[in-house]
Amino acid sequence: MLRGLMQERPLLVSSLIEHAARCHPQAEIVSRTSEGPLHRCTYADICRRSRQVANALTALGVVPGERIATLAWNGYRHMELYYGVSGMGAVLHTINPRLFPEQIEYIVRHAEDQFLFFDLGFIPLVEKLAQAVPGVRGFVVMTDRAHLPVCDIPGLLCYEDLLGAASDAYDWPQFDEHTASSLCYTSGTTGNPKGVLYSHRSSVLHAWAACAVDGLAIGVAETLLLVVPMFHVNAWGMPYAGAMSGARLVMPGPALDGKSVYELLRDEQVTLALGVPTVWRMLLQHVDGAGLKPRDELCLRRVVIGGSSAPRAMTEAFANTFGAFVVHAWGMTEMSPVGTVCNLLPKHEDYTFEQRLDIQEKQGRAVYGVEMKIVDDQGERLPQDGQAAGHLLVRGPWITSGYYRDEGGGIVDADGFFDTGDVATIDLDGYLQITDRSKDVIKSGGEWISSIALENAAVAHPAVAEAAVIGAAHDKWQERPLLVVVRKPGEALTRETMLEFLQGRVANWWIPDDVAFVDELPHTATGKLHKLRLREMFKDYRLPSA
Ligand code: ADP
16 A cells, blocks of 8 residues: 555544634624523634633643533623633533433533533533532532523632633644544433433535535535534534534524524524424414514524424425425434435436425435435345435444444444434435334334334324324224324314315325324424324324224
C-alpha cells in the first residue's frame, strides 16, 4: 500500500466553531431565553464565549474525558457548552429533562457527571436531584447574577460569573478525532436508559452529511428553527451543521406550544424548521384554531420531520397551508441520528401532488455513510423490492458500536451491523419505509400488520387529533388491531364512521376490529407514542370479535 500525502488534521468539534468564527462571524443565533426576552448573538460570540467556557472548566479542575451534564432548553448558552465542553476534550452529557426524576438520577450517576449546568426553569428538579447525586462536584445555573435565584442547591455557581472571570484566549487542544465528544442516553422505554457516546469524528462527519444537498441541505441561506431539543440527539446535529454552514439558528427555549413556535417562524423569517410530529400537531392546531394565513406571513420553505412517522395528512397540511415541503427523515439516538432523508428524485418532478405524497410517506434514502439491510427472523437478507418487510440493520461511521460502559453487551453482528429494532421495506430506488418497531408489529394470522400505516390513515380523518394502534389478543388470529383515538375538541366521531373512513385506505384485512376513544395518549420523553404503556392500559380489554 502506498500511503497518501494529505495532511492529517483531526476532525474536531472545535474546528467547526473556529470555522464559523472565521467564515461567517456575523451569522446570527437567536434565542428565546428562560429569563424572558429574545437574545441575539453571532457565531463569533459563541466561539469567543465557548473559549471562556473551556477556561472556566479548566479553572474548576475539569480534565479531558470527564462528563459535564446539561439540563437545558435550546439556547445560546447551551450552544456555548456544546463547543466549550467538547472542545476542551471533556464530554457533554445532555440530559432529557422529561425523563422521570429516577431516570435522571440514574443516568447522572451512571455517566459520573462532574458538573451539571441547568436552566432557571429546572431549579425545582435540580434541588431534589442534588441530594441524590453526591458525585457531582458543582451545579451551575445558566443565567447572570441579576437573575440568580434563591434556592436550596449546595455550592450553586452562576454561569455568567464563571464566564466573566475567564479569559477568551484559548488554544483548542488537538487530539485523536475518535475521542468522545458528547453523550446522550436513549429514553429507555424498557429497562434503564443506555448511553450513546459520540466522537468528534462522528459528529463532524454527521454534520457534513446533514449539510449535503441530498441530506438536509443546511446552508448559509437558511434560517433554521431548532424545535428539536438540544438534549435529543444533539438537536439532530444542527448546532454542528449550523457552524459548518453558517446557517442562521433560531432557538425556541422552553416555549414549544403552537403559538410560540408560530411567532418565531413569522418574526424571525424561518426557512427551515426541524422537529417531531407532536410539536407540528400543536402548530397545525394553533394555525387552524386561530384562522392564521401562514402562506402570507411566513417564508417557511421546508419542515424536517423525524422521530416518528410523518403522517400523510401532516405533509399535505404543510404543503397546502404553509406552502412548505416536508422532508421526512429517519434515524435514532444510536445513529447521531440521521440515517435516511426523503428528498425527491428528478423523475418525481412529473408526479402529481398525490403521487409525491406517496413518496413523502416514506422515510427516504440513506445518506452516504449509512449502509442499510433488511433481514428476516433468521438473519437472511430480504430483497429491496418495496414489498418485503424485515428487521432493519445499519452500519456506518456515525452509528454506535456499543453502549456506554458496555450496557447491553455486544450490539453489532459479525459484519458490524447494528439492529435498529425497526421493521422496514426498501424499494428499488433505495427509499426506506418504516412499517413498525419490531415490538409493535401486529401479528395477525401469521402476517404482519403495520401499526404506523394504520395510525397515519386514521389521523387523515379531520376529526382525529391523534391515533395509536396496538395488537389485542384474538383466539383465532393471535392478534388483531385495536385503534385508539383522541378526537379533536368538539368532534363527535363514532366507531362506525372511523372504520368506514379506513375502508379503501388500507388493506381490508388490516381494518381494526375495534376503536376506543380516549382523552389523551401516553407519550415517551421524546414525544413518541408510548405503546408499552398503551398496551398496559388496554391489557384487560377484550375485542368484540375475539
Ligand atoms: P428514543 O430515545 O425515543 O428511542 P430515538 O429518536 O432514538 O428516540 O428513536 C428512534 C426510533 O424512532 C427509530 O428507531 C424509529 O422507530 C423511530 N423513528 C424515527 N424517525 C422515524 C420516522 N421518520 N418514521 C417512523 N419512525 C421513526
